[in-house]
Amino acid sequence: MVVQWLQARRYWDELIAKLQVRRQGGFVGVDMLLFLLLFFATGVHRSLKRFGQWTAPYRKELAGLGGRKAFATPSSVSRYLSAVQFADVRALTQWLLVESCDTTALLQHPAAATYDTEGVAWHVFDWDGTSTALRHRALPLGDDLPEPVRRSAQTGRAGYTGRKRGEIRFMRATLQHAGTALWLDAVLSPERSDTAASLPSALDAIETTCRKAGLARDRVVLRTDGCGGNVPFIMACRKRQTPFLVRSAHYGLLEEPAIMETLRQATWYQVPSSGSGPTRLAAELGDVLLQPSKNTMTDEGERFEAVCVRVVVSRFAAAQKSGAGVVVDGWQYELYATDLPPEAWPAAELVELYYGRCGQENRFAQEDRELELDRIFSYNLPGQELATVVALFLWNWRTTFGFAENPPPPNRPTRVARNAVVAEPLLDVVDRVVTQYTADAPAPGVASSDSPVSVEPPTLTSPAGDGTPSASEPSTPALDQSLPTLLNQLPWAEITAGLAPDWERAETADALRCPAGALLPVRAIVAPRQGRAPRVEFLASLSNCRSCSPQLRCIDAVAAGSAKKVTRAIDPTLADALRPLLANKAAKRARRDFDRERHLLRPTAPITNAAPSPLIARSEHHQAGPFATVPPLLLPAQLRRIAKDALGTLEIRVEIVTPPCELRHPALAGSAAERQHRRLTWQQRHARNALDPRAQVLIYFIGAEAVVRRHLPDAQGSCLAA
Numbered sequence: 001m002v003v004q005w006l007q008a009r010r011y012w013d014e015l016i017a018k019l020q021v022r023r024q025g026g027f028v029g030v031d032m033l034l035f036l037l038l039f040f041a042t043g044v045h046r047s048l049k050r051f052g053q054w055t056a057p058y059r060k061e062l063a064g065l066g067g068r069k070a071f072a073t074p075s076s077v078s079r080y081l082s083a084v085q086f087a088d089v090r091a092l093t094q095w096l097l098v099e100s101c102d103t104t105a106l107l108q109h110p111a112a113a114t115y116d117t118e119g120v121a122w123h124v125f126d127w128d129g130t131s132t133a134l135r136h137r138a139l140p141l142g143d144d145l146p147e148p149v150r151r152s153a154q155t156g157r158a159g160y161t162g163r164k165r166g167e168i169r170f171m172r173a174t175l176q177h178a179g180t181a182l183w184l185d186a187v188l189s190p191e192r193s194d195t196a197a198s199l200p201s202a203l204d205a206i207e208t209t210c211r212k213a214g215l216a217r218d219r220v221v222l223r224t225d226g227c228g229g230n231v232p233f234i235m236a237c238r239k240r241q242t243p244f245l246v247r248s249a250h251y252g253l254l255e256e257p258a259i260m261e262t263l264r265q266a267t268w269y270q271v272p273s274s275g276s277g278p279t280r281l282a283a284e285l286g287d288v289l290l291q292p293s294k295n296t297m298t299d300e301g302e303r304f305e306a307v308c309v310r311v312v313v314s315r316f317a318a319a320q321k322s323g324a325g326v327v328v329d330g331w332q333y334e335l336y337a338t339d340l341p342p343e344a345w346p347a348a349e350l351v352e353l354y355y356g357r358c359g360q361e362n363r364f365a366q367e368d369r370e371l372e373l374d375r376i377f378s379y380n381l382p383g384q385e386l387a388t389v390v391a392l393f394l395w396n397w398r399t400t401f402g403f404a405e406n407p408p409p410p411n412r413p414t415r416v417a418r419n420a421v422v423a424e425p426l427l428d429v430v431d432r433v434v435t436q437y438t439a440d441a442p443a444p445g446v447a448s449s450d451s452p453v454s455v456e457p458p459t460l461t462s463p464a465g466d467g468t469p470s471a472s473e474p475s476t477p478a479l480d481q482s483l484p485t486l487l488n489q490l491p492w493a494e495i496t497a498g499l500a501p502d503w504e505r506a507e508t509a510d511a512l513r514c515p516a517g518a519l520l521p522v523r524a525i526v527a528p529r530q531g532r533a534p535r536v537e538f539l540a541s542l543s544n545c546r547s548c549s550p551q552l553r554c555i556d557a558v559a560a561g562s563a564k565k566v567t568r569a570i571d572p573t574l575a576d577a578l579r580p581l582l583a584n585k586a587a588k589r590a591r592r593d594f595d596r597e598r599h600l601l602r603p604t605a606p607i608t609n610a611a612p613s614p615l616i617a618r619s620e621h622h623q624a625g626p627f628a629t630v631p632p633l634l635l636p637a638q639l640r641r642i643a644k645d646a647l648g649t650l651e652i653r654v655e656i657v658t659p660p661c662e663l664r665h666p667a668l669a670g671s672a673a674e675r676q677h678r679r680l681t682w683q684q685r686h687a688r689n690a691l692d693p694r695a696q697v698l699i700y701f702i703g704a705e706a707v708v709r710r711h712l713p714d715a716q717g718s719c720l721a722a
Contacts, residue, residue, distance in 0.1 A: 018092045023083040034066040036390040048074040061654035064697045081383025089386040101396045106403045107213035110412045111634040112179035116344035117625030124178040126360040127224045133166025151379040157190045173198035179632030183392040188385040203240045231292035231304045248335040251326045258615045269348040278316040282347040285311040287617040312336045314351045342622040349629045402639030415627040525579040534575035540564040651702040659694040
């Protein structure tokens with residue numbers, strides 16, 4: 001069914017053109033794809049050799065499914081995989097996993113997205129590296145014995161194998177869409193899956209997926225563990241404009257007095273969890289300067305510069321260290337680095353989002369159970385990668401096939417208030433109770449904050465079914481009409497006149513541009529002091545001021561890394577009109593998105609005069625969105641089960657009618673080129689095992705007629721019954 005599906009959509013010919021392996025004679029790429037697809041699709045967990053023995057009586061019919069004369073043997077497959085190069089398989093990987101599957105409708109389904117506290121949909125991509133360990137058994141040595149040769153000598157290298165026993169290991173870095181469990185990229189390497197080896201391929205896969213499915217590039221999150229908590233990873237993601245969420249191993253920050261003082265004064269929130277682990281508390285640390293390691297170099301051989309990134313801290317009570325993190329004064333701390341906005345993803349929800357990646361570990365177990373990928377198909381690592389990619393394609397095909405068979409209703413998950421306590425679980429509702437521990441009401445066993453920040457519980461209602469905005473979502477048309485008009489009434493000439501000559505009004509109606517090129521949007525109206533006029537505040541993004549030395553004419557602080565700020569007096573009447581609009585959540589969101597876009601497009605400048613403390617800006621209380629976060633509610637395993645049930649009763653019979661052909665004497669060449677053994681074109685290589693164009697391949701689908709007609713609409717009626 002998979003082969004017929006590919007042929008009906010003209011994907012089969014593209015596969016033939018994309019998989020071209022240089023080797024002498026033998027089967028070609030399409031023969032290998034046919035063999036591997038059938039091997040993984042049968043669900044009969046055998047080795048390649050036993051699978052070849054099992055399919056021996058049906059080789060002619062199985063070859064006819066793909067328009068071939070002969071079906072590959074296990075030895076032919078082994079020789080072919082030994083000849084594969086990394087360039088051969090990686091030209092095919094992302095096209096096979098993303099382009100050749102009907103993934104658009106599945107990725108665009110509301111249940112496949114993750115929703116932040118503002119009710120905005122995000123798509124989370126999990127990137128993780130798994131280790132496969134190979135055991136070297138003892139080999140006898142003797143004068144009468146030849147030198148031992150291990151087949152796995154080039155497959156892996158000695159290194160950390162985790163919990164698996166073995167002398168060498170190779171790594172597989174895999175990218176998966178968290179909401180749909182679709183595999184989007186897989187890269188094998190004898191080295192560890194670090195940023196230099198496999199991250200560019202994963203970022204390419206994210207761009208390909210977003211382009212195919214029409215996903216917003218600024219609403220995706222690349223999520224990974226501590227292997228991405230380093231400066232090269234952060235720089236690579238920012239260069240490709242990809243938001244990230246990683247666990248950081250810069251635990252030396254916890255030895256900084258400024259950091260610890262900030263944490264002592266922070267307000268800690270309980271992290272929502274499934275109850276299977278320790279009760280974590282989370283706090284916002286602020287913008288922190290992360291230094292690269294001394295041995296970390298760019299491709300040009302230069303040392304990476306430090307980066308400024310938002311850091312969130314979690315902790316739980318622990319007498320001794322368990323898992324990642326460090327223990328300080330009876331608390332085990334973990335650090336998380338991200339560039340997600342704090343208004344949409346507060347500290348507690350951000351930590352919860354990070355630990356959602358535990359679901360990928362379950363997908364690895366499902367993958368081994370359904371496809372048995374935790375085995376060696378070829379000791380040539382590119383050949384092993386080709387077999388892995390074909391198996392992951394079959395996983396994606398089953399998922400999208402099940403979705404097409406029985407798609408869930410396209411309803412957006414119901415949103416509830418962040419502090420709502422739901423007595424009985426509602427359909428498609430995930431309760432998120434955010435608990436704030438204060439000095440007035442500390443929780444048992446939980447350290448309280450010395451300076452708590454109060455959070456007013458919002459009174460919200462769910463949006464109406466007819467699309468009417470709820471009470472928690474202020475209407476924005478009036479804002480869009482009045483805010484630009486009022487901003488144009490600011491005394492821009494007087495504002496710029498009081499600054500240096502190189503200061504000017506930016507192209508946008510609500511921003512100044514400093515001599516260094518940083519934008520200072522209008523942020524707020526400062527309340528007037530006694531006897532003074534109100535003032536309008538222009539504040540730059542911190543990332544745009546990293547490379548500047550302190551300038552007293554534009555900032556109040558003198559420490560390097562401070563953001564530029566300009567305040568100017570304005571008319572009280574205009575200030576009263578602007579104040580509620582600038583405080584409006586929709587306005588803040590619009591300006592935040594503008595600043596973030598500018599930050600992503602602007603190259604990150606190195607910090608040349610950093611202050612001794614890595615803490616650039618302390619955490620400030622950000623008014624979080626009104627809703628509880630909602631994880632993806634789709635069940636991909638059920639989609640694959642739907643596909644299995646839909647095809648479980650399907651029986652396929654193949655008949656091949658070949659015309660008589662004139663036999664040529666074995667001692668005669670067909671042409672001068674054949675006698676001279678000239679090199680063949682790719683088309684000639686493919687034609688060696690192609691069926692005679694006059695041959696007829698009759699495929700009969702027995703049972704599941706409705707399923708076949710939906711997915712193979714061009715199938716003839718006579719082929720649907722015996």
